[in-house]
Amino acid sequence: MTTPEVRTRAVRLGPRSLAALCLVSAVGVAGFGWPLFADPSSQVAAHAQDAPWLFAGLLVLLVAVVMATISESGLGPKAVAMLGVLAATGAALRPIGAGTAGIEPMFFLMVLSGRVLGPGFGFVLGSVTMFSSALLTGGVGPWLPFQMLAMGWFTMGAGLLPGADRLRGRGELALLAAYGFCAAFAYGTVMNLAGWPFMGALASNVAFDPHADVTANLARFLAYCLATSLGWDLGRAVVTVVLTLALGATLLKALRRATRRAAFETPVTFEPR
Numbered sequence: 277m278t279t280p281e282v283r284t285r286a287v288r289l290g291p292r293s294l295a296a297l298c299l300v301s302a303v304g305v306a307g308f309g310w311p312l313f314a315d316p317s318s319q320v321a322a323h324a325q326d327a328p329w330l331f332a333g334l335l336v337l338l339v340a341v342v343m344a345t346i347s348e349s350g351l352g353p354k355a356v357a358m359l360g361v362l363a364a365t366g367a368a369l370r371p372i373g374a375g376t377a378g379i380e381p382m383f384f385l386m387v388l389s390g391r392v393l394g395p396g397f398g399f400v401l402g403s404v405t406m407f408s409s410a411l412l413t414g415g416v417g418p419w420l421p422f423q424m425l426a427m428g429w430f431t432m433g434a435g436l437l438p439g440a441d442r443l444r445g446r447g448e449l450a451l452l453a454a455y456g457f458c459a460a461f462a463y464g465t466v467m468n469l470a471g472w473p474f475m476g477a478l479a480s481n482v483a484f485d486p487h488a489d490v491t492a493n494l495a496r497f498l499a500y501c502l503a504t505s506l507g508w509d510l511g512r513a514v515v516t517v518v519l520t521l522a523l524g525a526t527l528l529k530a531l532r533r534a535t536r537r538a539a540f541e542t543p544v545t546f547e548p549r
Contacts, residue, residue: 293396294396296340297396297399300340300425301425301429304422304425304429307421307422307425307470308422308425308466308469308470309469354537358534358535359397359400359401359404362385362389362401362405363401363404363405363408364408365385366382366385366386366389366401366405366408366409367382367405367408367409367411367412368412369381369382369385370382370409370412370413371409371412371413379511379512379515380512380515380516381515381519382405382409383430383456383459383460383463383512383515383516384456384515384516384519384520384523384524385527386398386401386402386405386427386430386431386434387430387431387434387452387455387456387459387516387520388434388452388520388524388527388528388531389401389431389434389531390402390430390431390432390433390434390435391434391435391437391440391448391452391528392528392531392532392535393435393531393535394435394440395432395433395435395436396432396435397435398428398431398432398433398434398435399428399429399431399432400428401431402424402427402428402429402430402431402432403424403425403427403428405427405431406420406423406424406427406428407420407424410423419467419470419471422466422467422470423467426463426466426467426470427463429466430459430462430463433455433459434452434455434456434459437451437452437455439451445525448524448528449520449521449524449525452520452524453516453517453520453521453524456513456516456517456520457513457514457516457517458513460509460512460513460516461509461510461513463509463512464501464505464508464509464512465501465505465509468497468500468501468504468505469497472484472497472500481496481499482496482497482499482500482503483496483500484496484497
């Protein structure tokens, strides 16, 4: 005798939401990566100290992506409420390990949520969670749009992992743990890239040099990451893996049950187990 298992698909992105997401991601890539590719003689490099304030305007575009996704994907009140609950939970988890060797439990919640809810909802959730946590902790500043983008990509990546409809059990947990480990380092590296060009003369051997070529600056950046954030990123990655393996099965089941009850837009199907 087989027991039917109810499964739901993730929230889909509509054309306008997808276009907005691609646009903000493209602007974000330019915002993060300009130090490595800007011409040393360009005005961008000459006014590098102004860049954080200019890119703070990304906050408006990120909010537009959030609103477009919610309005176009047809999320019901329960689904929007679920977004709020998960964002509030992630925001509350963030201060627990603030300043303590990368102990940041919110990352494992973002991995599992992105896996269940899909890349579009995951990007919105990651961005909103980071914005909410900044309001909660007083961490609002020119770095916030970069954090929102990086966390949105981090959560979206979990929704893009293969086997969302088929892979379950230990195999799924191993996949999510491996992703969380690698993505935790990627998040730290991306955020380093956002702040690295504005070090000035604090660390001349690893600081951004607007007159150097991309190869030299890339070597400086890698040295900067190894010297400043490797330990923090490793702590974040290990905590994400441990929490995913320890609590992942229970939380995934709870999230999938909540997704069904939230009556997401996609139809429910029954598959034999």
